[in-house]
Amino acid sequence: MSLFSVKDLRVQFNTADGVVEAVKGISFDINPGECLGIVGESGSGKSQTFMAAMGLLPPAGQALGSATLNGQEILNLPINKLNKIRGDDVGMIFQDPLTALTPHLRIGQQMREVLQVHEGLQGSAARARCLEWLDRVRIPEAKRRLDQYPHELSGGMRQRVMIAMSMLCNPKLLIADEPTTALDVTVQADILDLMVRLQKDEGTAIALITHDMGVVARMCDRIQVMRLGQFVEAGDTREIFRAPQHEYTRTLLDAMPRIDAGDAPKALDKIEDPLLKVDDVKVHFPIHVSGGLFGRKVPLKAVDGVSFDIRKGETLGVVGESGCGKSTLARAVLQLIEPSGGNVSWLGHPIVGLKRAELNKYRKDLQIVFQDPLASLDPRMTISASIAEPLKTYRPDLTDRERKEMVAQMMERVGLKANMINRYPHELSGGQNQRVGIARAMINKPKLIICDEAVSALDVSIQAQIVELLRELQQEFGLSMIFISHDLSVVRAVSNRIMVLYLGRIVELGDGEEICSGPIHPYTKSLISAVPIPDPDVERSRQRLKLPGELPSPMDPKAALRFLPSRLAAGQTDYVPQLSEVKPDHFVAEHDSLDTIMNGA
Amino acid sequence: MLAYSLRRLLVAIPTILLLIVACFFLMHFAPGGPFTSERPLPPAVLANIEARYGLDQPLWKQLWDYLYNIVVHFDFGPSFKFKDRDVNDIIAQGFPISLTYGSLSFLAATTVGVSLGIAAAIKHNSWIDYFAVGLGIAAQALPNFIMGPILILTFTLWLGLLPGGGWNGGQWQYLIMPVIALATSYMGSIARITRSSMLEVLNSNFIRTARAKGLPTRTVIWRHALKPTLLPVVSYLGPVFVYVLTGSVFVDIYFSTGGLGQAYVGSALSRDYAVLLGVTILYGALTVVVNLLTDLAYAWFDPKIRY
Incomplete structure (x- = not known):
């Protein structure tokens, strides 16, 4: 029964x-x-x-x-x-x-x-x-x-x-x-x-x-x-x-994208002048902790010395678990928050510490699409007004008619119906709103788009459509993308290269397919092995690499050296693991052998 | 928590000093003075009086003397209007009265308001809900200067049940109407805030969990929903507490209770600098203390808040 x-x-x-x-x-x-x-x-x-x-x-x-x-x-x-x-x-x-x-x-x-x-x-x-x-x-x-x-x-x-x-x-x-x-x-x-x-x-x-x-x-x-x-x-x-x-x-x-199968883009060749160069960027937030009459401030190292570059037309996937600093990094790159250290340069021009007006010249080429499509659109503006807003800022020479024309074209391009121009965000579905967000970011034909968990809040079928749209736009306009997500399968499907972050630092950076099929760093290995695969036979026969301990807090000074227990044992708590190029264009952070890590913690 | 309280009280000292200085200058820059009246005094007499109260001194000197007397002697100076009475006397006489009917009003507004709000939220869209919402709106449309005359008309003139005014040492018959007049509008607001807060909490995930655990409704409400419901209410109660404790000028006038409210407004109108400043400092100090208590209460309602 x-x-x-x-x-x-x-x-x-x-x-x-x-x-x-x-x-x-x-x-x-x-x-x-x-x-x-x-x-x-x-x-x-x-x-x-x-x-x-x-x-x-x-x-x-x-x-x-x-x-x-x-x-x-x-x-x-x-x-x-x-x-x-x-x-x-x-x-x-x-x-x-x-x-x-x-x-x-x-x-x-x-x-x-x-x-x-x-x-x-x-x-x-x-x-x-x-x-x-x-x-x-x-x-x-x-x-x-x-x-x-x-x-x-x-x-x-x-x-x-x-x-x-x-x-x-x-x-x-x-x-x-x-x-x-x-x-x-x-x-x-x-x-x-x-x-x-x-x-x-x-x-x-x-x-x-x-x-x-x-x-x-x-x-x-x-x-x-x-x-x-x-x-x-x-x-x-x-x-x-x-x-x-x-x-x-x-x-x-x-x-449903799979981490073990399906097409994945290859890494593009290294070039002399990258579009965007990020050099040792740090973002530290002062956190108030109790102690003494007035308490004290300790830095939370959300991003702690990250360097990478973006090549023209490439997609860099950024993955990591919550608290690893993915979103903070995106905001620091765009100067939406000021980095505490390091440098970001766009086409060779440093953009850190620029005045607002000067920065705005570069903002036209650097756009972002956020996670929550509904929350990131102004609820009191029609979607066409939201899409047109960047045009008003950067193309004041356009007439109303020209602007309308461009908005209509862009809406059609991202798959929004022409009769939606006067709708408000709450009248649209999550997927439609995300299309609006993409249209708004794309309207000035930027050279780089950062997608910060841009598809994470969407249903799988919608997610697939949005990913497809982003890919097409990339082909069409030759733009570069930083694709941030906690979902490794999606990241693999869109990224030429993948960067794995752990507590504000890079642990592995290389060709997307290489990282997914042959990860080198223990953290990447455990991450990849935890991604469920939509195939019952494969999924149930898979061996998982389970690292000891819970997901660590960025406030725990020892957590940063989780993969170097030997340095911890030697008392070098401030040691910074170095990246080394194990293969051409494939960087891995210094770590102890897997056995040492499994027994160490 | 002790360190936090100490820190807050330390910060309060410059706050109150700033308040004194700002009020002091504002008052002195306003046209007129305590001895300006419809029939101007002869200049010689005016000079004499002003010299007696130190008003002929330069402003900074007056301020200095004023602060010095407060800090060293805890003396807020003599009243400019009432001969032979100083500010300490006036506050000592009026404040206990305001405190009595004020704290009773606070108690009444809080208990009735919170209970009504909770009942309304639990029985959402029932007669008690509509009653609470109606009362909330009505109470806001009936501030105490309207409630006062209505109450006197009803209970004193028509029904002849209650005395129409006076204090009489705070006997209960004399307290009822001032308390009701002062409490009603706050009660309405508290009921409204409690109701909407409770409705929101009842919709939250942890209440769903509590229900899914099979807990009786009673436990779900009292154990799981009450504390988070009261959090926004508490932040509203802080300032209300200060208002009602320092009394209400309307209550004092309608019911001749003799509280601090009347003295406060009177002193502002007649430029009685010393009384006005004295009561302002009392307000300020009370606000600082009550805000601290509110913040400490938060920590009890929400364990995420730690000082």
């Missing part, structure tokens, strides 16, 4: 525009101990399905149909009966571990209340059970964590706490709603490993809601592909990856 069974479930929302049906009559079963993947893009209704079943819909939503757990109807149960199931028979973990825990309650308090409510367990017995579970999700120093507040833990650790908390009462079903989407790849890999083990050891069934085909390939026994509130395809994971039946499934799979 199936553990959890949904029959003809509908979810409706009463909105000002009438009733909107988010889930349109779906049925599925989850068997004990299996992992079912519910795959779909944003707005497909995949989360709402489970929210409805667990009585967690917002007040405007209502659920119709049937959902049974162990044969008992649970849909629209009164809250006091539902509360006996939630957290006891069914555990839930959510996408954003940073906001999913109550900020003012200690980890221990939040875990204990689950045991108190469901099992009446209190005091040292409850504490012992919490500790046991924190250990099982492999949180270091579990005892200390019980008395800490959520903000004192990293994102990965908070997600482990969420998992431990939802597993406290040994639930039969764990609903995981995009559990790793907000996490770095190495942390994601850890969390997925953990969930696989729980599924095996505890026999817990998992409903994994995700948009990431790589995660699905690793985790799921069966998949349901969902689109616009309906299932379009269902079946065994391997079957679906091998021979997807529905067109939409094929689109999803094709849109």
